[in-house]
Amino acid sequence: MAAEPSHLVSLTERAIAEIVDADTIHALNAVRSRYLGRKGEVTSVLRSLGDADPSERASLGQAANRAKQAIEDRVAARRGEIENAERNRALGRQSIDVTLPGAGPLAGRLHPISLVMRDMVEFFTGMGFSIEEGPEVETEYNNFEALNIPDEHPARDEQDTFYLEGGNLLRTHTSSVQIRAMTGREPPFRFIAPGRVYRHDLSPRHSPMFHQIEGFMVDEDVNFADLKGILYAFARHLMQGDPELRFRSNHFPFTEPSAEMDYSCRLCDGQGCKVCSHTGWMEWGGCGMIHPRVLDRCGIDSDRFQGFAFGMGIDRAALLRYGVPHLRLLFEGDLRFLEQI
Ligand SMILES: [Zn+2]
Incomplete structure (x- = not known):
């Protein structure tokens, strides 16, 4: 397999670094749209394949698709992590600390x-x-x-x-x-x-x-x-x-x-x-x-x-x-x- 074109490698690395940094679903969506959206960087590589040298077109297209898939996979994984963290935060707010002493029923006593x-x-x-x-x-x-x-x-x-x-x-x-x-x-x-x-x-x-x-x-x-x-x-x-x-x-x-x-x-x-x-x-x-x-x-x-x-x-x-x-x-x-x- 041919080596990945270097500009696609650095683009993928940059995208992955940004995905890791995103700590809300909103931020993650923005990163995804920057690379894979209609005007995203990977999308524009795929769109420009027609202008590429015919001898390189196929391998460039495959490399761009691998980059797209790698970014999609990281986005999906990161989405799961963020959702988990948010669910745990919500649970933490209403959690019961079972180590706290219980509030027993108030017993009456004789005067x-x-x-x-x-x-x-x-x-x-x-x-x-x-x-x-x-x-x-x-x-x-x-x-x-x-x-x-x-x-x-x-x-x-x-x-x-x-x-x-x-x-x-x-x-x-x-x-x-x-x-x-x-x-x-x-x-x-x-x-x-x-x-x-x-x-x-x-x-x-x-x-x-x-x-x-x-x-x-x-x-x-x-x-x-x-x-x-x-x-x-x-x-x-x-x-x-x-x-x-x-x-x-x-x-x-x-x-x-x-x-x-x-x-x-x-x-x-x-x-x-x-x-x-x-x-x-x-x-x-x-x-x-x-x-x-x-x-x-x-x-x-x-x-x-x-x-x-x-x-x-x-x-x-x-x-x-x-x-x-x-x-x-x-x-x-x-x-x-x-x-x-
Ligand atoms: Zn006395």
Whole structure:
């Protein structure tokens, strides 16, 4: 085979270099048209064959056709490369990186108050107490009257009650559940009543809505020593240690005798610190023997039966257990805070 005419060789090399440089379909089409288009360089060689020396015409024509075919082949190959690259770029924009950590479903969890409340319920049900519930919108009778707190009694003012229409109110304590649970029931029985209560009091240390747990037990020979025994066991369970309890004589209309209870400050071990106002003690709640008049109002023979009752806040127990510095954090519903617990 005759050597390719040198001008066709350099033309083909130039065309191939330009094809390799083209990085878009548009640029590639332009290169192809420059060489193979109607006025392209290879096309004009083929068109000028008629003017060529007849002895060279055939071999020149074959060489020009080989050049044309070589350029066509390179253009087709380059077109495939460019299209591939463009497809990969598009895929890259919408690709999924399987090495990234997955976005798992958001799982709910229990609120610190629910956790503490459940723990308390578990403790008392383990001691044979049943759970009683009552409505948060309560009658004046169940919240005050039946608990030996008549109209004009100073305890009504102390409790900063939210009164509603029709003689109802938002219960100020869970003690109202005592009345509902005891009325028409034959002792012996023992109940706890955890739940929300409301008082018109908003300060950094108080919330108008808070949680209490009430416990009571009625039987023929229940006494204050039983009450103390249960409270000591409860304190040890709740505070996960061995706190001291202190019972201070007090007056509540619905118990007689009555006591306020404190536990030794867990932060300073009773030595006195800022949290316990340097007393070494933290207030825990109130307790006492159920007043005979309350038993009578519920239709229970107070000559035969006696009972004890106690009540304490739940929220502070949650503060202490989870090291939460402010009560309001428990009620604001800020997930950034709640998710840490
Ligand atoms: Zn202290």
